[in-house]
Amino acid sequence: MSAQITPDLIGGPHQHVSDEQVDEFIGRNLAAAGLEGKKVALVIPDGTRSCPLPLLMRALHQHLVGRAAEVTAVIALGTHSYMEPDEIARMLGGDPEELYPGIRVVNHEWADPDMLVEVGRISGERIAELSGGRLDVGATIMINRHVVEADVALVVGPVFPHEVVGISGGNKYFIPGVASQEFIDMTHWVGALITSYDIIGTTGITPVRAMINEGSELIPAQRLAFCLVVESGTGLIEAIAWGTTEDAWAASAAIAAQTHVEYVDEPFKRVLSIMPERYEDIWTAAKGFYKLEPAVADGGEVIIYAPHVTEVSETHHEIHEIGYHCRDYFVKQWDRFKDVHWGVLAHSTHLRGKGTYDAETGVEKLRVKVTLATQIPREVCESINLGYLDPNEIDIDAMRADPDVFVVPNAGEVLYRVK
Incomplete structure (x- = not known):
């Protein structure tokens, strides 16, 4: 049975959270999450996002390995190119096997059908409701095998204004992050029909966010998140939120809308x-x-x-x-x-x-x-x-x-x- 998850937040717009505060925050919330003996899939950003991943991975390694039964970090590529070992090492601060023993780091292999598992289907009628009538095509939701077979799917990554969904992060790490191309294409096309000009930087549940949330709810794993607001250019953390993927995202998105919009x-x-x-x-x-x-x-x-x-x-x-x-x-x-x-x-x-x-x-x-x-x-x-x-x-x-x-x-x- 899953522990009750209490949302938590430190930092705020244009503030700076210290490394020590980040480590304490991650440790305290993971300790209360009841992860002992569970299979955990970390879902982390790829190299296109500003994020102090080495700091976060050190804290996750310290507070998860030895407590969880198994930890796999899946790089949320969407349909970006697979990252090469040297690129992964550069992103994570060095060879992950040496730095984070007990955490296996893998690409989301979106082009390999064997690495995708069907978790459910959304009807065309429901897609029409979610998309505000822009699309009425049904979709089978396929998600990365490591995420589906985990007990807990833990998103760790930043949020920024985004051209497709409004504000990135949260469940977006599942869709498109670790999903199949079909539903990724559908959500991106709905965003295009709205236009990037009109949706980018929009807080709240946009039609694309509604589609992503609906698909993510079909994932059998418990969905939790550390969502960060990262100062662009420096990699310093302005805020970090904890909770369900919905709660942590909402708290950090409100801050990103202030700190990442000029x-x-x-x-x-x-x-x-x-x-x-x-x-x-x-x-x-x-x-x-x-x-x-x-x-x-x-x-x-x-x-x-x-x-x-x-x-x-x-x-x-x-x-x-x-x-x-x-x-x-x-x-x-x-x-x-x-x-x-x-x-x-x-x-x-x-x-x-x-x-x-x-x-x-x-x-x-x-x-x-x-x-x-x-x-x-x-x-x-x-x-x-x-x-x-x-x-x-x-x-x-x-x-x-x-x-x-x-x-x-x-x-x-x-x-x-x-x-």
């Missing part, structure tokens, strides 16, 4: 989003656009400056076939695009932003120009309907001095809005 007086004409190297392709570095779009003027431009990026997507090559377009470009030509993975269509609309498409004339009008300054060649950028700049010709200091350019260091996590 309000500006006037919309930007031109933005240079400088992308950290944790974003290894445009599929992930596109966050440099998502987080700025609401604060860019009509006719403005966002430049994604990522000289280290060499490809559009490591895993979703269909994007080269369809390119980047606004939502209505796909909706008004649905018979042409309905068989493309809906998650790819969603990513396309998220990076291209708001716009219109006239099916009679074939004219697409896009609100903001999107330009890549990467190692991706000009001809590739143009073929996928994006602009191109040679990253070697960009003078960041000169752009900082230009009153018409807003330069964002460490872009991708803080959301900008006009007051």
